Amino acid sequence: xxxxxxxxxxxxxHFLQEQKVDLIIGYKQGTIPLRTTxxxxxxxxDISQLVWNVCCDHDLTNFLLQPEYKDKKVGIIVKxxxxxxxxxxxxxxxxERKMVTIIGMPCPGMIDRKRIESELxxxxxxxxxxxxxxxxxxxxxxxxxxxxxxYIQASCKSCRYNNPPVCDVLIGGQPIELSFNDDLDEKLAxxxxxxxxxxxxxxxxxxxxxIRCYACRNACPLCYCKECFVDQTQPQWVGKTxxxxxxxxxxxxxxxxxxxxxxxxxxxxxxxxxxIDLRLITRxxxxxxxxxYGFEAGLDPNVPPPMGTHTMEDPQEFITEPE
Amino acid sequence: MTQMSNxxxxxxxxxxxxxxxxxxxxxxxxxxxxxxxxxxxxxPDDFKEFDYIPGQxxxxxxxxxxxxxxxxxxxxxxEGYLLFTVKRxxxxxxALHNSKEGTAIGIRGPFGxxxxxxxxxxxxxxxxxxxxxxxxxxxxxKYILAKRELFKKLIVIYGARNPNELxxxxxxxxxxxxxxxxxxxxxxxxxxxxxxxxxxxxxxxxEVAPDSTDAFAIVCGPPIMxxxxxxxxxxxxxxxxxxxxxxxxxxxxxxxxxxxxxxxEKYVCIDGPVFTQAQLRSLPKEY
Amino acid sequence: xxEKILPKEQLPQILKTLLESYKVFAPIKKNGFYVFGEIxxxxxxxLNYLNSKIPPKEIFYPRTEVLFTFTKSPQGIDIxxxxxxxxxxxxxxxxxxxxxxxxxxxxxxxxxKFKDPYYQTRRENTLLIGLACVNPRSxxxxxxxxxxxxxxxxxxxxxxxxxxxYFVKSLNLKGDELLDQLPGLTPAxxxxxxxxxxxxxxxxxxxxxxxPIENINTKLEQLFDEEVFWDQFSQKCIGCASCTFLCPxxxxxxxxxxxxxxxxxxxxxxxxxxFPLFTLHGSGHNPRPTKRQRLRQRVMHKFSYYPKTLDEIxxxxxxxCIIVCPVNQDIxxxxxxxxxx
Numbered sequence: 001x002x003x004x005x006x007x008x009x010x011x012x013x014h015f016l017q018e019q020k021v022d023l024i025i026g027y028k029q030g031t032i033p034l035r036t037t038x039x040x041x042x043x044x045x046d047i048s049q050l051v052w053n054v055c056c057d058h059d060l061t062n063f064l065l066q067p068e069y070k071d072k073k074v075g076i077i078v079k080x081x082x083x084x085x086x087x088x089x090x091x092x093x094x095x096e097r098k099m100v101t102i103i104g105m106p107c108p109g110m111i112d113r114k115r116i117e118s119e120l121x122x123x124x125x126x127x128x129x130x131x132x133x134x135x136x137x138x139x140x141x142x143x144x145x146x147x148x149x150x151y152i153q154a155s156c157k158s159c160r161y162n163n164p165p166v167c168d169v170l171i172g173g174q175p176i177e178l179s180f181n182d183d184l185d186e187k188l189a190x191x192x193x194x195x196x197x198x199x200x201x202x203x204x205x206x207x208x209x210x211i212r213c214y215a216c217r218n219a220c221p222l223c224y225c226k227e228c229f230v231d232q233t234q235p236q237w238v239g240k241t242x243x244x245x246x247x248x249x250x251x252x253x254x255x256x257x258x259x260x261x262x263x264x265x266x267x268x269x270x271x272x273x274x275x276i277d278l279r280l281i282t283r284x285x286x287x288x289x290x291x292x293y294g295f296e297a298g299l300d301p302n303v304p305p306p307m308g309t310h311t312m313e314d315p316q317e318f319i320t321e322p323e
Numbered sequence: 324m325t326q327m328s329n330x331x332x333x334x335x336x337x338x339x340x341x342x343x344x345x346x347x348x349x350x351x352x353x354x355x356x357x358x359x360x361x362x363x364x365x366x367p368d369d370f371k372e373f374d375y376i377p378g379q380x381x382x383x384x385x386x387x388x389x390x391x392x393x394x395x396x397x398x399x400x401x402e403g404y405l406l407f408t409v410k411r412x413x414x415x416x417x418a419l420h421n422s423k424e425g426t427a428i429g430i431r432g433p434f435g436x437x438x439x440x441x442x443x444x445x446x447x448x449x450x451x452x453x454x455x456x457x458x459x460x461x462x463x464x465k466y467i468l469a470k471r472e473l474f475k476k477l478i479v480i481y482g483a484r485n486p487n488e489l490x491x492x493x494x495x496x497x498x499x500x501x502x503x504x505x506x507x508x509x510x511x512x513x514x515x516x517x518x519x520x521x522x523x524x525x526x527x528x529x530e531v532a533p534d535s536t537d538a539f540a541i542v543c544g545p546p547i548m549x550x551x552x553x554x555x556x557x558x559x560x561x562x563x564x565x566x567x568x569x570x571x572x573x574x575x576x577x578x579x580x581x582x583x584x585x586x587x588e589k590y591v592c593i594d595g596p597v598f599t600q601a602q603l604r605s606l607p608k609e610y
Numbered sequence: 611x612x613e614k615i616l617p618k619e620q621l622p623q624i625l626k627t628l629l630e631s632y633k634v635f636a637p638i639k640k641n642g643f644y645v646f647g648e649i650x651x652x653x654x655x656x657l658n659y660l661n662s663k664i665p666p667k668e669i670f671y672p673r674t675e676v677l678f679t680f681t682k683s684p685q686g687i688d689i690x691x692x693x694x695x696x697x698x699x700x701x702x703x704x705x706x707x708x709x710x711x712x713x714x715x716x717x718x719x720x721x722x723k724f725k726d727p728y729y730q731t732r733r734e735n736t737l738l739i740g741l742a743c744v745n746p747r748s749x750x751x752x753x754x755x756x757x758x759x760x761x762x763x764x765x766x767x768x769x770x771x772x773x774x775x776y777f778v779k780s781l782n783l784k785g786d787e788l789l790d791q792l793p794g795l796t797p798a799x800x801x802x803x804x805x806x807x808x809x810x811x812x813x814x815x816x817x818x819x820x821x822p823i824e825n826i827n828t829k830l831e832q833l834f835d836e837e838v839f840w841d842q843f844s845q846k847c848i849g850c851a852s853c854t855f856l857c858p859x860x861x862x863x864x865x866x867x868x869x870x871x872x873x874x875x876x877x878x879x880x881x882x883x884x885f886p887l888f889t890l891h892g893s894g895h896n897p898r899p900t901k902r903q904r905l906r907q908r909v910m911h912k913f914s915y916y917p918k919t920l921d922e923i924x925x926x927x928x929x930x931c932i933i934v935c936p937v938n939q940d941i942x943x944x945x946x947x948x949x950x951x
Contacts, residue, residue, distance in 0.1 A: 582862030
């Protein structure tokens with residue numbers, strides 16, 4: 001990946017020097033092992049800050065929609081999922097294609113630092129070195145080596161488009177093919193086989209820890225509404241408490257709002273400080289949209305999202321006449 | 324709740340006292356988004372405990388909708404009731420506007436510091452107000468009029484968009500007749516039949532040019548009015564320490580705990596809402 | 611002040627004794643992280659933790675709490691205050707930073723003319739038994755904020771893990787009294803005391819170097835209007851509430867009413883200065899419309915406003931905000947940048 005990192009830096013630097021872009025949104029080393037942090041580079045001489053490794057898990061598309069970049073020409077580092085989120089934003093008229101220079105990274109899958117940290121606690125990682133297939137960790141009184149493939153983020157394991165479907169340049173020029181063992185669809189099938197009561201229990205248990213910090217919403221590149229329904233007061237659609245009914249209402253409505261739009265980048269689940277995994281919900285909704293409309297979000301900026309359009313051929317057997 | 328905690332004996336500042344709406348007056352028919360509510364405490368002792376001065380506010384509860392902070396429009400010299408002028412903007416104020424006489428309203432307060440009456444005593448007072456923010460200025464004017472001998476000259480400059488938007492029309496009519504109150508009413512644009520001043524409050528203040536000698540200026544109104552009135556007052560010779568303003572910020576608790584109205588190290592609810600211009604200069608412009 | 615020794619295998623016995631007379635809150639593991647929860651048996655406790663994800667403040671200051679309930683009838687409205695006197699409680703295993711946070715919350719909720727009876731009632735009758743940090747995280751910076759991994763502030767009793775036994779120290783009269791009731795304790799020897807002091811030295815040496823925070827107040831005020839300074843941090847902020855909700859010293863709340871046909875309740879819930887809605891006026895005006903201002907507010911409030919009003923820094927250096935931030939916003943970077951300007 002170091003090789004790709006160098007090419008990425010050179011490419012980004014070139015775009016800045018040629019003034020093709022005003023800034024580059026990318027990743028730099030974080031302050032904690034196994035973490036990167038979003039960075040915004042405007043000067044070619046700062047380009048060496050940019051890193052590319054298996055900890056580059058933020059969905060940077062999120063930042064493109066912020067008002068300060070509205071009239072800027074932005075270069076953005078994207079993985080497959082980020083590029084798809086960008087495509088959805090373009091299809092929905094939020095981002096103009098010509099304002100964005102998409103620097104695509106073939107994504108090998110990001111590692112799940114939260115799981116590693118949680119499994120190691122009370123040991124704390126102080127130094128992490130990541131090689132092609134191993135993660136070497138060092139702490140106060142320990143050293144440990146993990147197999148990288150065992151700690152790939154769940155959302156990356158179930159990823160179907162790890163290479164950006166749309167980009168201006170694919171760094172390295174070679175897409176990566178992934179073959180992880182993924183059990184998301186299996187888990188979903190298990191959930192679907194359950195009774196409504198059991199499913200309800202699954203959802204309420206899953207969500208009961210939610211503290212309503214809205215990290216999931218704010219980390220989501222597609223939750224870009226200027227005023228979210230949870231913040232509206234007239235009328236107030238949903239209660240603000242952490243009673244399970246209010247929590248459920250929030251998450252269910254948000255899930256519906258990203259149906260047919262969600263690119264399953266996993267940003268919501270990664271951002272959650274309480275480790276709530278929303279992916280079964282989002283996968284289910286995307287499956288429904290795929291089955292019904294043969295549509296997958298984020299592949300073509302010229303195709304409007306199915307929930308934002310309609311045709312005479314849309315299936316409508318669920319609309320029944322009142323008896 | 325069989326066992327009572329020690330703290331229970333101290334009054335709980337989050338629990339409203341109950342009042343009943345005795346009268347509702349629309350201040351600006353037919354627009355009708357400004358109403359003055361006359362509230363009477365269900366328990367007369369609660370009124371005795373409600374010891375307030377002009378410029379303070381209270382949290383009004385419409386049970387089920389919530390609470391909102393409203394400046395007290397009545398003067399403590401008016402016995403037996405409280406007045407609140409409420410603009411319809413959000414959930415609670417809408418619920419208040421839709422309620423009828425006899426509705427139970429909760430009240431917590433009085434909160435905030437209020438206009439510094441002690442400082443004003445023995446001085447000339449220039450009251451400058453715009454729009455419905457005149458409410459606590461009405462309170463102050465009524466108060467001064469009731470204790471007229473304690474204060475020197477009293478000038479009131481009050482402006483609104485149009486004559487209809489001037490609140491407390493009955494009070495204004497009475498004040499116009501007084502010799503010991505110099506009242507200047509103004510509206511933004513000329514209107515048929517309006518014989519008084521026309522122009523924005525800052526311009527009228529400049530025109531009236533109240534003498535700053537031995538005087539305090541009390542200003543309350545929309546931010547834009549305040550912004551342009553302050554320089555006029557400064558030009559007239561009012562020191563920053565003698566320009567008093569009442570801030571508004573989003574508030575929830577009214578008692579310095581919820582954090583919403585925090586501006587710098589101050590809380591508008593407990594350290595304000597009244598600040599001198601001198602104090603405001605050292606605060607961030609986060610209001 | 612008493613100093614005792616407890617062999618580790620005796621700990622369950624201690625907890626059992628506590629459980630007989632107190633409601634006991636202790637760290638438990640849940641969904642891959644630790645929280646403070648009520649335990650019913652000693653074996654529920656999970657002491658193998660660095661610190662809890664949610665600070666124990668929620669025991670006294672829950673995410674959502676009812677202030678009062680009301681019923682509406684033709685006769686009028688009846689208000690029922692919802693304060694329940696707290697039963698005797700013990701928080702076992704609290705870290706010194708979190709114990710210190712309670713001294714700040716105590717001050718804040720009782721400061722000024724108005725006291726907060728909900729917090730105070732919950733806080734009454736609660737004994738705090740701390741567990742010293744022998745393994746502070748690299749993100750911990752308590753020592754930069756006048757704290758210590760073996761800090762005693764706010765605690766009644768402190769446990770220090772000496773390997774096969776605990777050094778147990780009572781820190782006030784309440785602590786003394788409680789120690790007298792606990793079984794299995796033997797007096798600490800000079801050697802135990804020496805071992806504890808040596809351990810503290812070792813732990814301190816292992817910690818991330820202190821961040822100089824003297825004059826931070828003045829520096830923050832000087833830089834208040836420097837947009838570029840704040841932008842370097844705020845531009846990556848996604849504006850969620852993780853840092854503030856999981857902060858042991860953040861106290862801001864919202865108040866809402868909930869109603870059914872004839873009854874309802876007034877509820878308060880955690881709120882945060884990081885949401886634009888927090889300061890939005892009814893008129894649409896927002897005094898802190900940008901995330902730059904909101905991030906600045908979080909920093910200013912803890913490191914400038916708090917010292918001015920309560921004479922203490924409003925942070926205990928637990929590092930939770932650093933760990934939970936989805937984009938790795940690190941408040942230590944703000945301090946570093948402040949020192950460099």
